[in-house]
Amino acid sequence: MKNSGLKLKSIDESTIACYERHSNAYDLYQVAVVPHYQEMLDIVSLACLRYLMPNSKIIDLGCGTGNASLTIVRRIPVKIFLIDGSSSMMGIAYEKIRSTSPEALIGSKVANLSRENWVEGLDCGYDAIISTLVLEHLPLEDYKVVLQKCFEILKPGGWLMAVEGYDEEGSDIMQWFNEEMEARRISLDPEISGFVGKLRNDNGVHYYTSKRQKETLWRDIGFDRVNVIWQYLSVALMIGRKSEVG
Numbered sequence: 001m002k003n004s005g006l007k008l009k010s011i012d013e014s015t016i017a018c019y020e021r022h023s024n025a026y027d028l029y030q031v032a033v034v035p036h037y038q039e040m041l042d043i044v045s046l047a048c049l050r051y052l053m054p055n056s057k058i059i060d061l062g063c064g065t066g067n068a069s070l071t072i073v074r075r076i077p078v079k080i081f082l083i084d085g086s087s088s089m090m091g092i093a094y095e096k097i098r099s100t101s102p103e104a105l106i107g108s109k110v111a112n113l114s115r116e117n118w119v120e121g122l123d124c125g126y127d128a129i130i131s132t133l134v135l136e137h138l139p140l141e142d143y144k145v146v147l148q149k150c151f152e153i154l155k156p157g158g159w160l161m162a163v164e165g166y167d168e169e170g171s172d173i174m175q176w177f178n179e180e181m182e183a184r185r186i187s188l189d190p191e192i193s194g195f196v197g198k199l200r201n202d203n204g205v206h207y208y209t210s211k212r213q214k215e216t217l218w219r220d221i222g223f224d225r226v227n228v229i230w231q232y233l234s235v236a237l238m239i240g241r242k243s244e245v246g
């Protein structure tokens with residue numbers, strides 16, 4: 001693997017530990033409380049259908065319990081490599097894909113993206129890297145390094161598709177999104193609502209930026225066709241292609 005020249009600044013295991021603790025409740029939480037969660041996964045899978053060939057090789061970066069991968073393999077036959085920092089989230093993802101589309105699984109790795117070695121052992125032949133609700137957990141310096149690594153392991157013409165939460169100066173979209181989550185939570189059965197409330201207070205650290213800031217980083221690293229193709233309040237899907245030349 002080529003050295004990007006960029007160095008990871010911080011190693012924060014606390015966010016991964018939160019997901020490790022709550023892996024069994026993760027799907028319940030996402031479906032019940034996160035607005036348009038399945039719609040978000042659906043649009044990622046539609047982007048795969050539009051931009052990838054059948055049997056493309058994909059990394060699901062921060063796969064969690066495998067919901068993005070599952071939605072994709074239901075729409076298009078692809079080969080998926082799972083990566084996540086939490087071994088219990090990964091275990092659920094692995095079993096979910098193995099039991100529905102075993103032919104789609106080409107490998108898995110438990111690794112912290114804030115450590116340089118997450119790319120070790122991966123070849124450079126991926127057609128796409130998809131990542132949903134993960135990269136916002138990385139401090140900006142780590143984000144830049146991960147972005148560079150993603151660029152390096154993609155084939156020319158390969159796509160990065162990342163859903164992240166964004167905050168925009170002078171806008172209340174983040175607050176509005178949080179209010180939508182809270183409204184969903186309090187409409188649940190009181191026992192589940194209380195449980196989900198505790199989960200919400202323990203879901204790791206986030207580093208939100210504006211879309212423009214991230215888009216500039218993507219372009220600086222060499223992605224072209226960078227575009228936001230879906231957004232619901234503060235959550236957006238940005239895609240970009242590793243240019244075919246150079």
Ligand SMILES: C[S@@+](CC[C@H](N)C(=O)[O-])C[C@H]1O[C@@H](n2cnc3c(N)ncnc32)[C@H](O)[C@@H]1O
Pocket residue numbers: 015016019020030061062063064065066067068083084085086089111112113114131132133134137138
């Ligand atoms: C909100 S969940 C998203 C999971 C899945 N992509 C989805 O859409 O449901 C965030 C995931 O990112 C993982 N994660 C967070 N920070 C990480 C890091 N530094 N390295 C590796 N994985 C990380 C967590 O373990 C968790 O599974």
